Amino acid sequence: MTHSLEDARALDAADPLAGLRDEFSLPEGIIYLDGNSLGALPRATISAQRDAVERQWGADLIRSWNSNDWIGAPQRIGAKIATLIGARPHEVIVTDSVSVNLFKLIVAATRIQTGRAQILTEPGNFPTDLYTAGGAADILPDHVVHTEQAGDLVDALGPDTALMMLTHVHYKTGARHDMALLTEEAHEAGALALWDLSHSVGAIPVDLNGCEVDLAVGCGYKYLNGGPGAPAFLYVHEDLQEQLRSPLSGWMGHEAPFAFRDDYVPAPGVTRFLCGTPPVLSLLALESGIDLFADIDMGDVAAKSTALFNLFAARIEERCSGHGLELVTPRDAAHRGSHISYRHPDGWPISQALIERGVIGDFRAPDILRFGLTPLYLRFEDVWQAVEILGDILDSGVWREERFAEKAAVT
Template sequence: MSDATLGAATRKAAGLKAAAQEASALKAEKARKLDAEDPLAAVRSSFVLDDTVYLDGNSLGALPAHVPARMADVIERQWGELRIRSWEESGWWTAPERIGDRIAPLVGAAPGQIVVGDSTSVNVFKALVGAVRIAGDGRDEILVDAGTFPTDGYIAQSAARLTGRTVRAVEPDEVPGALSGRTAAVLLNHVDYRTGRLYDLPALTSAIRAAGALAVWDLCHSAGALPVGLDEHGVDLAVGCTYKYLNGGPGSPAYLYVSRDRQDAFDSPLPGWNSHVEPFGMRGVYEPAAGAVRGRVGTPDILSMLALEAALEVWDGVSMTDVRAKSLALTDYFLECVDAYVPEGRAECITPYDHGRRGSQVALRCADAGAVMRALADRGIVGDFREPDVLRFGFTPLYVGFADVERAAGGLGEVLGEDLGEDLPEGLRG
């Protein structure tokens, strides 16, 4: 290579680097301004965080800082000293409904309609079979979201075998046209776990109920990230986990919502002594308790349940309107920074840009997604990926800041741009 060619290449590389540094400085300054104006910024200090950019709250939320001390009391005093007395004196027995009432305002429900306990999968089973039983014998088909989280599909198939129904998978947007007099229940995800697509819960619920069927919603990727409006929109039954945006801890118990107007008819496929009208009567014939309590089964998982109860205190005084506004602002800014930092053609956004169709997650499709995410983790940026080629970034408004967003997009740009230096002369790469 001639000296003139080398000099031109050097000047071009230097110019590109200077332009990139200027763009980065502008983005970082904008992030500082947005963080300074954030009405939820103070909530960040309620969590145990470090220098890692944590964008995987859509899989496991961060630890609220006060939970360890609260759990020490549960273990040392309530369990260690009071022992069996804690079922009454420490309120263990009423925890499933009490904690359900703490979750209720976060999903737009009045008290007395949510019970906490069991896993999401178990609650999907209870809700779906219960919905089919309410619908009656004349309706022999269950509709299920074609792109649903696999377990929901498995459970729908099992529920169909148990109740003598059939299952038909449809895209959520196609549900109104697929409904008929045969439809017993429809199981849908509020936010798609893979793409972050938000579905129209009010319109779909209205269509389902107008057809005489029951709407069952999976809220795992929406509760704690955006308003849901269960009561307002006439949802029949809903389920959700608590370890994502609700920050309840790994494997924290899920919850079941049964609307007040469906509670008397709700016939759980898993009746247990905890949901009996007289639980300590030990009677041989099952008679369900009134209200949401009939969603209980057996002895609740007290340790994880009380950790969840403590974790939910971070929501005191938090407006879901502010949460949604920040969620959209964070994801907007991430997309803006990705456009600025990521080399053209290296990643494709599969999350809707439209606010009305976006949850609190951005999903990007790119080659070697697993290797890309591992390289990001090496830079202190944590998201996750789904086979075969999807990068997922979850934005928890309570503790993710705009500086985190800018740093994550910058790191992604570095990782995806590493191969672009191969055409430069040796010594100018890197």
């Protein structure tokens, strides 16, 4: 079956999420396929940030910690994220970065797993997850990071495993782990389960409580559209909260930060995982992005993600066959996230030629072309046109020009 531009436009006309595109500030002439790396700017963020700067900061000054509830923002925004990941409102808090949150949870979790010294993960996990796990193991007596291929993870779980740490959706391939199955297997082995949701939250349904997940972290600047470097979040199951103690015992994690006592007593619940003063402007920008999900059915989001993927993959086969593109993302929607990736030995110059033509995806070394399928603002027509442009680039060979070979600092 050949998919025409008219077919794509018909899909857009029937899309229940089509109206959300107008909620974003998207530049004319650009097809944005990198929302899995940096989400687009919500229009509401612009006015909300103006209010935060001019009124809350400029006029109300320090009074805003109380009058505008700056002090409660980490918990308030965390509760909103909880609805997107199948968690209870008091189990999620917005704070720090994914890397810092991973460190806090890895150390806190392994310290209560007496007699177990293994942190189990997989090779090819996102680098910050691997690096942070290694750094945490370095300060934990006798602890080691052990990696196993995805198919061998269950067999690798054993009496020495303290923590299984995995990314739900792989950052390169888009492959999705079976969260419920692997969490259950970890528990059977006596281990705790920690999941990185950075490429899941806001794009596909997540049910942490339903899967009985112990711990999780996630990113605020991808599908949640919180802006560059937006604060991350962490989740701790309510049954574990009073057992765990953050290794970064900053003043905002104290039970009474404004008592200014010398001794540290952790706050009750997930608040104990706060550390320093919250970055208020960034928090409020993230809140604007999350508020867009308030009336959205994640089932509609997942269905559109699947349909966008299917159109993209079909169009590549129709328009770009014979040019060496190898699909590396699983075709089964239950086994993937919301981006589509292709392997090509010249992925970098091809990605740069695409950007020059107004199609912004990204490249992941050594050979992955990656395209984010963000259901809130991406149109089916965008997908059709993007593949048409890619076909033109491959047919013409323009990507071989020397100007496309130079690597940038960020790919």
